[in-house]
Amino acid sequence: MQTTKTHVALLASPGMGHLIPVLELGKRFATQNDFQVTIFVVATDTSTVQSQLRNLPNPHLFNIVSLPPVDISALLDADASIVIKIIFMMRESLPALRSSISTLKPRPTALFADLFGTEAFQIADEFEMLKYVYIASNAWFLAATIYFPTIDKRLQEEHYGRKQPLMIPGCRSVRFQDTLDAFTDPKDQLFDEYLRIGLEMVTADGILVNTWEDLEPTTLASLRDGISKLLPIYPIGPMVRTMGSSHMSENSSLLEWLDMQPTESVIYVSFGSGGTLSANQMIEVAWGLELSQQRFIWVVRPPMDNDVSGSFFKVGDGSSDGTPDYLPDGFLTRNAKMGLVVPDWAPQAEILGHASVGGFLSHCGWNSTLESIVNGVPLIVWPLYAEQKMNATMLAEELGVAVRPNEMPTENLVKREEIEMMVRRILVDKEGQALRSRVKELKHSAKKASTKGGSSYNALSQVAKQCEMSLQGLMAKVMG
Ligand code: UDP
Numbered sequence: 001m002q003t004t005k006t007h008v009a010l011l012a013s014p015g016m017g018h019l020i021p022v023l024e025l026g027k028r029f030a031t032q033n034d035f036q037v038t039i040f041v042v043a044t045d046t047s048t049v050q051s052q053l054r055n056l057p058n059p060h061l062f063n064i065v066s067l068p069p070v071d072i073s074a075l076l077d078a079d080a081s082i083v084i085k086i087i088f089m090m091r092e093s094l095p096a097l098r099s100s101i102s103t104l105k106p107r108p109t110a111l112f113a114d115l116f117g118t119e120a121f122q123i124a125d126e127f128e129m130l131k132y133v134y135i136a137s138n139a140w141f142l143a144a145t146i147y148f149p150t151i152d153k154r155l156q157e158e159h160y161g162r163k164q165p166l167m168i169p170g171c172r173s174v175r176f177q178d179t180l181d182a183f184t185d186p187k188d189q190l191f192d193e194y195l196r197i198g199l200e201m202v203t204a205d206g207i208l209v210n211t212w213e214d215l216e217p218t219t220l221a222s223l224r225d226g227i228s229k230l231l232p233i234y235p236i237g238p239m240v241r242t243m244g245s246s247h248m249s250e251n252s253s254l255l256e257w258l259d260m261q262p263t264e265s266v267i268y269v270s271f272g273s274g275g276t277l278s279a280n281q282m283i284e285v286a287w288g289l290e291l292s293q294q295r296f297i298w299v300v301r302p303p304m305d306n307d308v309s310g311s312f313f314k315v316g317d318g319s320s321d322g323t324p325d326y327l328p329d330g331f332l333t334r335n336a337k338m339g340l341v342v343p344d345w346a347p348q349a350e351i352l353g354h355a356s357v358g359g360f361l362s363h364c365g366w367n368s369t370l371e372s373i374v375n376g377v378p379l380i381v382w383p384l385y386a387e388q389k390m391n392a393t394m395l396a397e398e399l400g401v402a403v404r405p406n407e408m409p410t411e412n413l414v415k416r417e418e419i420e421m422m423v424r425r426i427l428v429d430k431e432g433q434a435l436r437s438r439v440k441e442l443k444h445s446a447k448k449a450s451t452k453g454g455s456s457y458n459a460l461s462q463v464a465k466q467c468e469m470s471l472q473g474l475m476a477k478v479m480g
Pocket residue numbers: 015016017018020241270271272273274275299344345346347348349364365366367368369371
């Protein structure tokens with residue numbers, strides 16, 4: 001009978017979209033497996049991250065270690081992409097991670113690093129820890145990332161040079177217009193970093209992915225048949241925040257307003273933790289919502305031209321007073337009865353879980369996508385950056401739970417008439433009902449996967465078992 005608790009360490013890269021699924025995984029290890037959990041967070045000074053960490057609903061479940069901030073300004077141009085900045089911050093944090101792990105008692109038996117943390121595997125090796133990648137996205141994204149570095153240079157060139165689809169054996173291919181930014185320019189530093197990440201991933205003891213068997217059966221089967229024959233893949237999702245994740249006192253008026261609206265009548269509009277629209281696009285969204293004559297909650301932040309992820313490290317800095325000057329004159333007054341405009345940050349898990357919400361216009365970050373699915377809310381897809389275009393295609397074309405604009409919002413201005421029409425398609429038209437019943441099926445399959453005996457529950461138990469066995473092995477070694 002084992003008496004010492006198994007201790008695992010999780011490493012989250014900067015950004016709310018990365019931190020949230022890691023916190024959920026930590027919570028699951030603590031509650032489902034009774035593990036001791038240490039979560040390493042690479043520090044950023046965004047007020048949202050800090051306030052989330054201060055206000056965790058279950059702080060006793062794990063130990064959070066904020067690694068000291070690193071200065072990457074001398075290493076990169078100021079206009080380097082957000083992903084490159086994250087990669088460099090992770091790299092520069094490795095010495096602090098190493099020294100912090102060396103002080104932990106008992107020493108963790110495993111390290112779970114997200115996509116941008118795979119360089120920390122060298123530290124896991126030094127301390128004889130198991131090492132896992134935690135892909136806080138879906139299996140299709142995992143397949144693209146792990147497969148790309150292994151293919152012939154000529155096939156890579158077909159994709160980025162001749163804009164041909166990226167064929168992934170056994171999986172849906174990735175159209176060039178949906179592809180990852182990292183796969184578009186071999187001269188960009190990001191291209192090489194992604195190749196490195198893909199190669200490092202296969203050195204892990206296993207890969208956890210935030211999806212579930214019934215959501216992506218074909219992709220998971222082909223991953224297992226192909227590239228990952230020797231590398232176990234564990235679909236453990238959906239790992240999502242649920243109601244009760246936010247401190248509601250600040251948001252009680254918002255929920256009171258929702259309480260007064262008819263069932264499934266409100267469209268929630270949000271572009272994630274960092275998504276930003278251009279000034280002209282903000283105006284079109286505002287008019288589209290107004291013309292639709294439907295109820296809405298819209299999380300706004302100041303527009304930025306030519307930077308779709310411009311708010312990634314800036315969330316929480318905006319003003320919270322008055323009508324933002326980037327919205328059409330009189331917008332708030334004209335729409336006072338029909339909608340709410342929330343500056344910067346809203347309690348998304350609570351909003352999507354509210355019965356009055358009937359649709360989500362989303363940038364399709366994977367957390368937002370899952371939060372919509374587990375609440376049975378159909379989507380209007382509005383992908384901006386990272387793997388969001390792939391997610392949008394999956395939602396609209398494969399899963400059948402979303403409508404999409406005719407052209408990519410990153411390529412062309414989506415006009416107010418089209419926005420008005422998409423909102424009505426989701427909230428008013430028969431089409432919306434069909435999408436809603438499909439997404440509710442997915443909601444049930446998600447629930448089934450996560451409950452005791454379900455595929456994701458079992459997959460996480462298998463990972464936990466490996467960690468426990470490793471601990472027993474280490475203890476046996478110490479006892480001689
Ligand atoms: N989120 C939130 N309130 C907001 C914006 C975002 O609570 O106003 C949360 C959202 O619920 C999700 C995460 O932040 O859990 C965003 O992650 P996602 O993967 O959707 O997108 P990213 O921000 O990484 O692009």
